[in-house]
Amino acid sequence: MPDRRVFLRRALALAASGFLAPAIARARSRARFSGYPFSLGVASGSPTATGFVLWTRLAPEPLSGGGLGPESIEVRWEIADDEKFSRVVKRGTASADASRAHAVHVEAEGLEPARWYHYRFTSGGEASAVGRARTAPGAGAGDERLQLALGSCQHYEQGYFAAHRHLAAESPDLVAFVGDYIYESSRRSGRVREHRTPEPRTLAQYRDRYALYKTDADLQAAHACAPWLVTWDDHEVANDYAGDRGQDLDPGFLARRAAGYRACFEHLPFRPSVLRPDGEYRLYGTHAWGALASLFVLDDRQYRAHQACPRRSRGGSNVVGPDCEERTREGRTMLGAAQQRWLDGEFEASKSRWNLIVQQTLMAPAGRPTAGGVQHWTDGWDGYPWARARLLESLARSGAANPVVLGGDVHANYVANLHARPGDARSPVLAAEFCGTSISSSGPNPKVVAAIRDANPHIVHADGSRRGYVMLDIGRERLEARLRVLDTAARADAAVSTAATFAVIAGRPGLAA
Numbered sequence: 002m003p004d005r006r007v008f009l010r011r012a013l014a015l016a017a018s019g020f021l022a023p024a025i026a027r028a029r030s031r032a033r034f035s036g037y038p039f040s041l042g043v044a045s046g047s048p049t050a051t052g053f054v055l056w057t058r059l060a061p062e063p064l065s066g067g068g069l070g071p072e073s074i075e076v077r078w079e080i081a082d083d084e085k086f087s088r089v090v091k092r093g094t095a096s097a098d099a100s101r102a103h104a105v106h107v108e109a110e111g112l113e114p115a116r117w118y119h120y121r122f123t124s125g126g127e128a129s130a131v132g133r134a135r136t137a138p139g140a141g142a143g144d145e146r147l148q149l150a151l152g153s154c155q156h157y158e159q160g161y162f163a164a165h166r167h168l169a170a171e172s173p174d175l176v177a178f179v180g181d182y183i184y185e186s187s188r189r190s191g192r193v194r195e196h197r198t199p200e201p202r203t204l205a206q207y208r209d210r211y212a213l214y215k216t217d218a219d220l221q222a223a224h225a226c227a228p229w230l231v232t233w234d235d236h237e238v239a240n241d242y243a244g245d246r247g248q249d250l251d252p253g254f255l256a257r258r259a260a261g262y263r264a265c266f267e268h269l270p271f272r273p274s275v276l277r278p279d280g281e282y283r284l285y286g287t288h289a290w291g292a293l294a295s296l297f298v299l300d301d302r303q304y305r306a307h308q309a310c311p312r313r314s315r316g317g318s319n320v321v322g323p324d325c326e327e328r329t330r331e332g333r334t335m336l337g338a339a340q341q342r343w344l345d346g347e348f349e350a351s352k353s354r355w356n357l358i359v360q361q362t363l364m365a366p367a368g369r370p371t372a373g374g375v376q377h378w379t380d381g382w383d384g385y386p387w388a389r390a391r392l393l394e395s396l397a398r399s400g401a402a403n404p405v406v407l408g409g410d411v412h413a414n415y416v417a418n419l420h421a422r423p424g425d426a427r428s429p430v431l432a433a434e435f436c437g438t439s440i441s442s443s444g445p446n447p448k449v450v451a452a453i454r455d456a457n458p459h460i461v462h463a464d465g466s467r468r469g470y471v472m473l474d475i476g477r478e479r480l481e482a483r484l485r486v487l488d489t490a491a492r493a494d495a496a497v498s499t500a501a502t503f504a505v506i507a508g509r510p511g512l513a514a
């Protein structure tokens with residue numbers, strides 16, 4: 002309050018001196034905010050050759066509902082050629098409405114292909130941070146490159162987001178985030194910081210959880226550095242849910258899922274058209290990077306069949322042996338019929354040099370031999386082998402050039418060759434797979450990872466000991482993947498290094514020797 006009084010007094014003094022009427026207008030609207038309104042940063046997403054989506058949310062009190070009343074607030078946006086905004090190329094206004102948590106999703110259009118831009122928002126005399134976004138190359142371009150960063154799994158309590166700071170410093174063209182942007186649950190051990198609120202179930206609680214994550218400066222830097230493509234996995238709602246079923250078999254699960262989906266949509270730079278007229282959040286879609294690459298972003302969580310052979314009186318995942326016949330049953334879908342049919346068509350139609358399948362989890366078979374037979378974890382593609390075979394058959398049949406699968410979820414780096422018939426080493430290699438480690442979520446038991454690697458010759462690298470992200474440098478002739486890992490996620494100032502580098506040569510399926 003004292004600040005506001007001082008400010009108003011100064012503004013009135015200025016007005017009395019006959020100086021600049023706009024200063025008064027700014028003072029009035031500034032008084033509307035009880036704190037800095039752009040506390041959650043800015044973001045861009047879904048670039049095309051002519052535009053991208055710009056995102057922000059007004060939240061002067063980010064950790065407790067946002068701090069704004071029911072009224073709509075005007076937000077101005079500007080896109081410029083330069084960081085100082087001396088050459089503004091587009092500007093406009095958007096309405097931040099309480100019904101959408103005062104978030105705005107601006108679809109900027111009419112920009113030039115293959116160009117970097119700067120953008121910012123202003124409202125009530127306050128200005129946001131400046132973000133950088135770029136357009137994709139045009140369809141006819143032939144000499145493009147794509148520097149693509151791949152991230153997933155950022156538990157706030159289990160680590161700092163140093164990986165995001167390093168990712169931003171590498172100035173990627175595009176960031177693909179493949180799920181577990183927030184976590185709903187807590188574990189008492191190994192915490193470096195705390196959620197401080199109970200497990201979210203309502204829209205208000207999910208909004209506060211997103212806001213907590215988005216107050217992180219390193220995460221804001223990663224959003225401000227480049228446009229993102231996003232899909233979700235389970236923790237955006239709750240651990241191990243499958244389609245309409247939560248792991249605790251809560252009869253109210255669909256209402257909870259709707260709250261989680263809505264908060265996710267509000268807080269990330271999705272196109273508004275992701276929300277369909279019937280209320281479905283359709284995240285899957287194709288994103289083109291000129292003639293160089295098609296990125297097929299999938300949703301393997303919302304439409305999937307329930308996990309096979311859950312524990313007694315539970316839903317969710319399990320580790321099962323050969324006695325679980327349900328696991329290999331025909332028709333057990335991972336993508337749902339509509340998404341799979343759509344993907345068939347996209348594979349068929351693609352003329353891109355590289356075809357990148359951007360999805361949540363490890364696709365390569367990762368069975369673990371035990372005395373009782375080979376065991377599989379049922380939440381990943383190993384839990385849905387019929388659906389995996391269906392997808393890979395469709396991919397092979399289409400002849401789509403140079404397919405590469407990108408994933409996350411397992412909190413470990415896995416690099417693998419995907420055979421046309423998964424797990425059958427005599428069938429031809431169809432694609433390389435890069436499954437990235439977590440940004441901050443704690444890793445799996447190293448003995449289990451080593452046993453999986455040793456039992457599966459198509460997996461050439463498996464290491465869950467460190468957190469990080471993957472940097473993919475994609476050119477016409479060659480794709481190179483650098484596995485970037487932190488010394489530790491327990492320190493915000495952790496250093497990064499490259500654990501390993503792999504290449505794929507265009508025209509030669511799978512990993513280069």
Ligand code: FE
Nearest residue numbers: 154181410442
């Ligand atoms: Fe995760």
Ligand code: CA
Nearest residue numbers: 181234235410
């Ligand atoms: Ca997950």
